[in-house]
Amino acid sequence: MQKNDHQIRDYSAVLEAKYGAHGTSERAKFDEEAYAFYTSQILLETRKEAKLTQAELANNNITD
Numbered sequence: 001m002q003k004n005d006h007q008i009r010d011y012s013a014v015l016e017a018k019y020g021a022h023g024t025s026e027r028a029k030f031d032e033e034a035y036a037f038y039t040s041q042i043l044l045e046t047r048k049e050a051k052l053t054q055a056e057l058a059n060n061n062i063t064d
Contacts (some may be wrong), residue, residue, distance in 0.1 A: 016022075019030040047057050 015027075015030070019027040047054070050057075052060070
């Protein structure tokens with residue numbers, strides 16, 4: 001397990017070192033997966049706040 005040395009990092013550099021620079025296919029794949037996870041967490045929290053099950057959300061016809 002990696003220990004935290006409590007040093008401030010340039011997280012852009014960390015991501016670049018691990019997943020490649022912006023514009024590379026590896027970085028694009030990471031960015032896409034990260035955005036999908038982020039979006040799913042927002043949907044999950046919103047669904048729970050609305051007290052809806054997944055089935056209720058799927059069957060709900062939302063209109064403006």
